[in-house]
Amino acid sequence: MSSAAFERPRSFVLPEMQGSPTPLVVRGSAEVLHIQPALEKLASRCGQTGAMDDLDYFLARPQIRKKTPCLVTLAHAEQQSAAPAADELEAAVLLYEHQIAGYGIRIFATDDTTGRRTLVSPSWMRAQFALTACHRLLTQGAQCILISFRHDEPQVDASLERLLEGCGYACRWASREREIVSYLPLESTFDATLALMGARTRNHLRYYRRKAEKQLGCVFVPDATISREEFMEMNRTSAYPVPDEMAAWRYDSRAMPGSPLFYGMRDRDGRWLSLMGGRHVCGNMEMYWQMNCDLPEQSIGTAMRSMLIEHEVKRGTRRMYVEGGTTHSMSHAFVRERSTDLIVMRESSLARIIPALVKRFLPPENMLLQVLEDETLEWKHIRKH
Structure with a gap:
């Protein structure tokens, strides 16, 4: 795919609303790793080199046994498949569905609180694609979705204001900005x-x-x-x-x-x-x-x-990253970057018990729990049409 394909169009419309292509959902560690080479090349094209290079490491973590990796991809191809070619892949976001007793509970969240290894796409469409991924998962029964990602827009709320309208589901969503201690420049x-x-x-x-x-x-x-x-x-x-x-x-x-x-x-x-x-x-x-x-x-x-x-x-x-951050005083010399937390919740009887469910099963440092307990969030409601 040429670099021109990644230039921002004059008027961007959600891919699902255009009718083509439809984002695909790939589930399971083996299935995600199968398309890792294409993900690495996509990250490189989008100025996020290295964002998808460590999937084999992170997908092998013991705690992943309590979650199911879920990759939402967007590709331009005549025939859509679960394994798009490297030059067809345009965007991807990696989420994990939480499980209880081995069963998925329709709660999806990213596992990288910095947002650096979460969503890869051209910079101008990251916020839009985050909502596109949420929209796709809602159609498959998702009750709660949290995506932490990086973007270049001054205020992500402005670009997300209308994106869930017309999706056909009653839901609510909110976003917040955080400053991240990113890396030590060497x-x-x-x-x-x-x-x-x-x-x-x-x-x-x-x-x-x-x-x-x-x-x-x-x-x-x-x-x-x-x-x-x-x-x-x-x-x-x-x-x-x-x-x-x-x-x-x-x-x-x-x-x-x-x-x-x-x-x-x-x-x-x-x-x-x-x-x-x-x-x-x-x-x-x-x-x-x-x-x-x-x-x-x-x-x-x-x-x-x-x-x-x-x-x-x-x-x-050139740079030294510390997974999970560091409390050492050297962190004051680290470069600061922004990360956005976007959360979408379906308006349903099941979704209403999610905060209590999350509080019972997740540790206090879990990002999903922290977002749900954030009293400063301004929730926006989308009514079913």
Whole structure:
């Protein structure tokens, strides 16, 4: 598809209202991964390079067993299929249907709170396609849909105001804007990168690294080697252990395709004090997790991050992302970006119990729960015609 196909038309109308093409829904991890190559190329064409490169990693998470991946795609082709060619695919959004006791409950939500790995399309149509995807899922019985995504429009509400009218379903929708701590830009030198941070943070990164090197003989290992049993035991005694199933998935992810990284820091006796997993994607570094020994007086995590930043600067990495964000003070040097949460709920007896249902089954940090409990949302109602 030529670049001209991605230029904004003078008057955009929802694809479903035009009659062609109709968005397709692809369900299941295997089915989504089957079209990953086309998704990667779409992301690259739309200026979202890397947004769909890690699907194999995220779709293998243990918690996915309680959800069903659901990809809504839009493609221009003479014959629509569940596996469109790379040059036919124009937009896609990845959602997950929640389950209870193995059954889908018609509640769909994105799983990336930053919106970076959620919706790929030309920038001008992201808000419109988010509603198009909601409209398609409503026709298939969806009761609640949450999409977190990135867009370039000053106010997304203005572009969404009329998009659900005439859909044939009584529903309500709302949107909100959030500022996201996105990534740490890496400069040409370690010192120049630290200069982006506050004096206190710079001092801590240097101080705790020197302390770990001097007192414990710590060194950074760019290709850590550890047995599965040792890894599992280290997790159980770490500062913030995760369930064994999650730890096993982290260890096994080293064998996935792409450019997985497995960094470590060990002391002079060869004991692992910190381990970190992630990937290099399109010149950027994605930190997925970090595991540290529980030595509060040493601040092992800070020492490891100091070594990490220096290592990535030397290899020419441009940006460092931290999955799930970070509470470390270095986050103040991260670039801020905007994310939009769009929620659509059907007006039905089932949808009315969703807030109570979500509160019972989802943890407090879940984005869907947070959106439903946001008292500042201004809901707009669409009546059935």
